[in-house]
Amino acid sequence: MGKSSRRQGREWRAALWCARHPLVTSLPVSVGASAATFGPVTTSAVAAGLGVGLLSWYRGHPDSFDHLLLPRLRAARRRWWSYAGHRWSRALRDCDLTREHRQTQVERVPRILRVRSVTPSIDMVDVLMVGGQTLRMWQDQAEPLADALRAHHLVVLKIRPQTVRLVIERTDPFGDAAPIDAMPIAEDSADVDLTAVPLGETEFGEEWTEQLIGRHWLNAGVTGSGKGSLMWSTLRGVGPMIRDGLVRVRMVDPKGGMETGAAAPLFFEHSSCTTADGTSDLSSGVDVIESWRDDMKKRQKDLRDAGLRKFTVSRETPLDVLMVDELAMLSAYGDSQSVKRALRLIAEGMTQGRAPGFSFVAYVQEPTKEVVPIRDLFTTRICLALTSANHVNAVLGDGMLEAGALAHEIPLGTHAGVGFVKHEKSRHPRRVRAANQTDEDIAELVRTCSPEQPPDNVVPLRDEAVA
Numbered sequence: 001m002g003k004s005s006r007r008q009g010r011e012w013r014a015a016l017w018c019a020r021h022p023l024v025t026s027l028p029v030s031v032g033a034s035a036a037t038f039g040p041v042t043t044s045a046v047a048a049g050l051g052v053g054l055l056s057w058y059r060g061h062p063d064s065f066d067h068l069l070l071p072r073l074r075a076a077r078r079r080w081w082s083y084a085g086h087r088w089s090r091a092l093r094d095c096d097l098t099r100e101h102r103q104t105q106v107e108r109v110p111r112i113l114r115v116r117s118v119t120p121s122i123d124m125v126d127v128l129m130v131g132g133q134t135l136r137m138w139q140d141q142a143e144p145l146a147d148a149l150r151a152h153h154l155v156v157l158k159i160r161p162q163t164v165r166l167v168i169e170r171t172d173p174f175g176d177a178a179p180i181d182a183m184p185i186a187e188d189s190a191d192v193d194l195t196a197v198p199l200g201e202t203e204f205g206e207e208w209t210e211q212l213i214g215r216h217w218l219n220a221g222v223t224g225s226g227k228g229s230l231m232w233s234t235l236r237g238v239g240p241m242i243r244d245g246l247v248r249v250r251m252v253d254p255k256g257g258m259e260t261g262a263a264a265p266l267f268f269e270h271s272s273c274t275t276a277d278g279t280s281d282l283s284s285g286v287d288v289i290e291s292w293r294d295d296m297k298k299r300q301k302d303l304r305d306a307g308l309r310k311f312t313v314s315r316e317t318p319l320d321v322l323m324v325d326e327l328a329m330l331s332a333y334g335d336s337q338s339v340k341r342a343l344r345l346i347a348e349g350m351t352q353g354r355a356p357g358f359s360f361v362a363y364v365q366e367p368t369k370e371v372v373p374i375r376d377l378f379t380t381r382i383c384l385a386l387t388s389a390n391h392v393n394a395v396l397g398d399g400m401l402e403a404g405a406l407a408h409e410i411p412l413g414t415h416a417g418v419g420f421v422k423h424e425k426s427r428h429p430r431r432v433r434a435a436n437q438t439d440e441d442i443a444e445l446v447r448t449c450s451p452e453q454p455p456d457n458v459v460p461l462r463d464e465a466v467a
């Protein structure tokens, strides 16, 4: 069948548009039908009741409203205000992303399939490309398109054949903001909540907290992205519990202890993975991991003997946290014997450690599959600036880049500590910034929160920790 040079009739185009947007079409139809059937007074009363109901929900239960309804309302508003009609077609035309139909000479504007807006600053707009367009064409126009849509930043990803997703960063919530100061250290252990350790702020300006008890964290970011602020914020958040022997931290620092060495008194065990003469000795770090695993095995047995399924935090049964600063050395780049041993012990601790109170927190610069073969075992994933888009999903999980986690676009320097976090059960990444930790903040932590003496029930600090 040959192609006609006539355009499809208006009524057909209108009908197709209505079929594609059933919600928008059905609203006026339902209101009209209700007014005709039940009268305008009843219809207005129902509409007013609905409005009051929504207002009560908005005011009465902000958590559920903001989580369930607000993103949908925001997406609808953006769909029909920011990405609709002439505004949309003009933006695409200015960026040379519309095409002219060869026979009819009618302009073909790529059609929006879906708009999602899970956070106020990031929208995901799925667009059906017109024939002849490629991903590259859209990617080449990303910058002018961001300007045309008055967005801060825009990234184009292909999600299906002929369909691209525009991840539109409308604003940069941390752009001009000053670094976040370290939170004050809690007065005493009763003020520490292990299910909500403060780390910084969310993009909404709210406190950003993470659960440490019963969780394993993966913290990834290139050098200079601010992983240090994440580590010290975590330790600061649980400081009083460390002092009181309710949290024990084992620190393995294969980078030679440059950063963590000064805080050695804070740790139950500390290994800089070096010998006394400064040569690298990964096996001493693996020994610390082994002692963490052994303690877990012992706690499991004690709980079993006592007929308990879960531990309760106490001086006798503290939360045992193993931190590894630069996991890559122990998971990929070290000598094969140490790597094999470390991975086996860590995997054992991670798979069995939740119930008896053993958490693993790892920091890594290059989060590839080879470097983090155990990444599926992490339940909380935090991703600061990365160099490659491919690494984003490797840290946060499949689909997170497409869901707006543009960690590879975070500028270094001005945005140190900015990143995305993803929890086990959540489908969306959240944008966050860790609190900055100065040398004085770290010194204060060590001064005020180092355990004065090891609790009687635990093995003494290793040589390195007291050296």
Ligand SMILES: Nc1ncnc2c1ncn2[C@@H]1O[C@H](COP(=O)(O)OP(=O)(O)OP(=O)(O)O)[C@@H](O)[C@H]1O
Pocket (backbone or CB within 6 Å): 179, 180, 221, 222, 223, 224, 225, 226, 227, 228, 229, 365, 416, 417, 418, 433, 434, 435, 436, 437
């Ligand atoms: N949350 C933050 N807010 C503001 N500035 C920060 C923050 N975190 C770190 N910085 C600054 O960024 C720089 C690099 O930080 P940091 O050393 O923590 O990076 P890193 O990711 O640990 O790097 P490496 O892997 O090389 O140790 C430091 O100068 C620090 O002062």
